[in-house]
Amino acid sequence: MAATDTYPARGFGPGLPPQGAAVRLQLAGELLQIEGWPEIVAVRSGEAAARCQNNGLLLEWQTPQGRCGLLLEPPAATALAGWLPPAGSHQDASTRRWLWMVLFLSFGLPLLLLALFFGYRAEIVDAVVARIPVEQEKSLGERLWKAQGAQLKLIKGAAANRFIEETGARLAQARPTPYRYRFFLVDDASVNAFAMPAGSIVVHRGLIEKAASAEEVAGVLAHEIEHVEQRHALRGLVQELGLTVIWSGVSGDVVGGAAAEWLKGLAAMQFSRAQEAAADAGGYERLLAARIDPHGMASFFDTLSRQQNDMPGALSLLSTHPGSAERAAAMRTRLHTAPALPPLAYDWPAIRASLQKNGAAPASDGAAIKSPG
Numbered sequence: 001m002a003a004t005d006t007y008p009a010r011g012f013g014p015g016l017p018p019q020g021a022a023v024r025l026q027l028a029g030e031l032l033q034i035e036g037w038p039e040i041v042a043v044r045s046g047e048a049a050a051r052c053q054n055n056g057l058l059l060e061w062q063t064p065q066g067r068c069g070l071l072l073e074p075p076a077a078t079a080l081a082g083w084l085p086p087a088g089s090h091q092d093a094s095t096r097r098w099l100w101m102v103l104f105l106s107f108g109l110p111l112l113l114l115a116l117f118f119g120y121r122a123e124i125v126d127a128v129v130a131r132i133p134v135e136q137e138k139s140l141g142e143r144l145w146k147a148q149g150a151q152l153k154l155i156k157g158a159a160a161n162r163f164i165e166e167t168g169a170r171l172a173q174a175r176p177t178p179y180r181y182r183f184f185l186v187d188d189a190s191v192n193a194f195a196m197p198a199g200s201i202v203v204h205r206g207l208i209e210k211a212a213s214a215e216e217v218a219g220v221l222a223h224e225i226e227h228v229e230q231r232h233a234l235r236g237l238v239q240e241l242g243l244t245v246i247w248s249g250v251s252g253d254v255v256g257g258a259a260a261e262w263l264k265g266l267a268a269m270q271f272s273r274a275q276e277a278a279a280d281a282g283g284y285e286r287l288l289a290a291r292i293d294p295h296g297m298a299s300f301f302d303t304l305s306r307q308q309n310d311m312p313g314a315l316s317l318l319s320t321h322p323g324s325a326e327r328a329a330a331m332r333t334r335l336h337t338a339p340a341l342p343p344l345a346y347d348w349p350a351i352r353a354s355l356q357k358n359g360a361a362p363a364s365d366g367a368a369i370k371s372p373g
Helices: 074-079 090-119 121-130 134-151 159-172 205-210 214-229 232-241 243-251 256-267 273-289 295-307 313-318 324-335 348-357
Strands: 006-012 021-028 031-035 041-044 049-053 056-063 066-072 182-186 193-195 200-204
Touching: 006 031, 006 074, 021 066, 056 074, 066 074, 121 232, 134 200, 159 182, 159 200, 159 205, 159 214, 159 348, 182 205, 193 214, 193 232, 200 205, 200 214, 205 214, 205 348, 214 232, 214 273, 214 295, 232 273, 273 295, 273 324, 295 324
Parallel strands: 182 200
Antiparallel strands: 006 021, 006 066, 021 031, 031 041, 049 056, 056 066, 193 200
16 A cells, blocks of 8 residues: 555444444554544554454454454455564464455456466457357448448449359358348459458459459358358457457447458458368358359469468468468368369459459559458
8 A cells, every 4th residue: 555545444433433434544654544533543553453354354453442443345455464463363364364365356366367368368259259149240240331331442333243242142142141241342453352240241353353263253252251151250350359349339339440440450350270261161162052163262272372472381380371372272172072063154354354444453463462361
């Protein structure tokens, strides 16, 4: 307790009501000063005895006017731990044990809980996400899109729009889902796509222009839909931004700064290796359910691998994001048992050309390449 700190307590003794009175304590060296008695009282450490009393600590001492006492709550008792006389009896030992318990509850337990949080962060986040109802997730996704969708340079009315909307709907409807999916095309030359909570899928122009076939983009869409179905984006937001920010989105208290951070986090979100592998595996099964050739997913990873600087060999295992070549190899293992499926009935060169007709500049060889998450 610092010299200027005061703590509440309840005083009993001469001049006070039988039920006691509220007083305040201040420690000055060996003296415990008490304000709130008919006059200021000072008690020395050696003059007082301490014992446990219900949920508090009772200090007692004798004066010429009679016996006095102070009932201390845990904050004051903890602050006085160093002021109390040394333990010399069974009662003193019991009091010290009580004080150690108070100290643990005040300081040790929060530190222990913090250590447990960081040690089991993934499990805690998963448990939290599992308790967020789908309806609240939908509200979050809708408010996020309304807050930030206007800031994206959307492409509308192109053949590429029709393609991602039709193919995305086909993939989304291939399996039961609680979400309503929407697919947006953004005038951005980077090769990227990302999913917002509850079903808004954003595809960059650069991804359409770099993909060699409709099946390659279908593979990316299936992958992003699986991120939504497995709630990876929601989990990432809970982990990175915290429950306070998530709740502000669910409750409607979305402000520009927080929403901007959300969008930036979604567009650049790095899912874990396990999440990427799960989205790849789920995307493959979704492609089969939608009767779309899954070979395009593997060939798109090959395209990325040729244009990215993937880490060679075992170094790739150190990345939180699996390398594109590694993902292509895993996909080819599944393709050994894939059935033969007809190609998608789209004129892919015409779809890519439609982006230029809509005023978008073609992606250059130096366009940013980012593995879709």
